Amino acid sequence: MWVKICANTNLEDALLAAKLGADAVGFVFAPSKRLVTPAEVARITPHLPEGLERVGVFPAWSAEKIAATVREAGLTGVQLHGGFDPELVRALDEVFEGRIKIIQTVHWVVTAGESSEAEVMKQLRLIAQMPVERVLVDSKVGEATGGTGVPFNWAAASGVFAADHGLKLILAGGLRPENVGEAIERLQPWGVDVASGVEASAGRKDLEKVARFIGRAKALRERPQPPGPDAGEAA
Ligand SMILES: O=C(O)c1ccccc1NCC(=O)[C@H](O)[C@H](O)COP(=O)(O)O
Secondary structure: OEEEEOOOOOHHHHHHHHHOOOOEEEEEOOOOOOEOOHHHHHHHHHHOOOOOEEEEEEOOOOHHHHHHHHHHHOOOEEEEOOOOOHHHHHHHHHHHOOOOEEEEEEEEEOOOOOOOHHHHHHHHHHHOOOOOOEEEEEEEEOOEOOOOOOOOOHHHHHHHHHOOOOOEEEEOOOOOOOOHHHHHHHHOOOEEEEOHHHEEEOOEEOHHHHHHHHHHHHHOOOOOOOOOOOOOOOO
């Protein structure tokens, strides 16, 4: 199970996530209580272990601005969190030539009486035609598109996660040490992602919560995937 500990704001927390077995750490460049600047991340990444993925979470910026931030901040991946824009994905693929992993975020709207199932399924079909393998499914609560701490309707999402769209789905939104095991068992994602659920306060991680979250997630395996370029990297 691939695990990303997101919304890091300092070296100590990012190193802790690495030490406890995270596959990736995230840094948020979108408006957030956990916002960091490229210069701040540039001071953190040189001190992280080689194999740890460093993912920037981006709002709807231009390809040029994202690429410049990737270089300045020393990132290995980009998470496109400001909506699905095929032109942006193509432009980034051209600039990075496969050297930087792209994660496309898709939002599941958390609103009473509504289901995002059809819309999310439609977006996944479109993304499957793009040079993107990884898709993060996250909660949208009102205007908040990340770091919400609110899970979406896993029962309604089970068909979406079980469908064979050839993508690596990463589950996010309201995960915590207490519910990540149930979430994995119900949806069998390729990976899981957490921000607020392992914090002591906004932007500060809680050692014990991070340890319990990673321990629980790593004890469970994802559904077997067809072999691809990433095969075997997230055991
Ligand atoms: O974490 C944030 O504060 C954030 C704010 C705005 C856009 C994205 C953000 N985080 C991106 C992530 O990948 C989070 O891990 C994901 O939204 C899950 O957050 P949480 O529900 O708090 O675990």
